Amino acid sequence: MDLVQLDIKGISYSQTQTGAYALLLSEIGGSRQLPIVIGAFEAQSIAIALEKDIKPPRPLTHDLFKTFSDSFDITIQKVIIHKLVDGIFYASLICKKGKNEKTIDARTSDAIALALRFKAPIFTYKNILDKAGIQLKTSTSSSQTQSPKSKVETEIKSSFDLKSLSLKDLNKLLEDAVQNEEYEKATQIRDEISKRS
Template sequence: MSLVKLTIKGISYSQTQNGAYALILNEVDGERNLPIVIGAFEAQSIAIALEKEIKPPRPLTHDLFKNFADRFDIVVKQVIIHKLVDGVFFSSIICERDKIEEIIDARTSDAIALAIRFEAPIFTYKNILDKAGIYLKINPTEETTTNENTDDVLSTPEVFKSETTSNTKEDYQQFSLQELYNKLEQAVQNEDYEKAAKIRDEISKKES
């Protein structure tokens, strides 16, 4: 079976499954997307790994795994989403140490969180993408197929949304860039990464 390389398209709050998020993977040489429902903690861990401005003051679980692996010269070479059963994706982490390769089973959300930290490629098999891949609507004029679990899909992977942040009414437009940077640093120190991501988005708007 042939492998298809994937990239991370974005993360959105699932409007159909309370407390869950939709991680959207995009095939590199095609237009299909692979939506995967993940939990809030895993969504936060993936989003933080994608964020360049947010550096947690203490390592998260996946950061700890990365530090542990680095200490013992273990490298994650690639992640393969190898099975889909009843809507649940199964993945394998391909590791290497002293030129010896090992395959470790993992939840797909954990595997991807680690793949980002190791800058390892993500793959799936063509038959899985044929079965679960979808075409997302890019704009209202395009007639493409959508999936109800991928509503409000983000256009970039740097944005992290949650039910909490979507309901927050605080307006950051009134603050200067320096004030926003100060607030960003304070949010990171308080480990409030959802707030930090929202502030970061406002900084990006002001600097563009």
């Protein structure tokens, strides 16, 4: 299976789930994005790793794991997001000590927090990106203006009842959510579309 390398595009606060965040990974050399819902602790750990100037007074769990691994000459070679089941992503850490290589199961958010600390690349399989990726479309028409919200957009804002919407409406909402950087909403819409295919 073909591996696709991903890069971290950003983290945004979830508008619909208290205490949750949406981590957005983008395809290197492509236009697809992979939104993943993560917890507050993992979001903080990833954000601290991204901001090189921030040093917590005491090591976070992922920092402790990095120090521990360095002490025993263990490195993380890469992270692979290898499975998607019912909207939940599964990841593996590919670790190496000397000539020995070991694959370790990990939560995707933890795997990414560790990948940042080890400067390890993040990958997923092409079929996962095909299934769960969000295509960013750039507007080429200069005649586009802000139109009043459609009945479907109003309905989604008030109740967010995705099951009652058509596939065409869901795809439109998905595009709008990505354009507005509402990645957590985009994740829910994407999952509903996946259930129907």
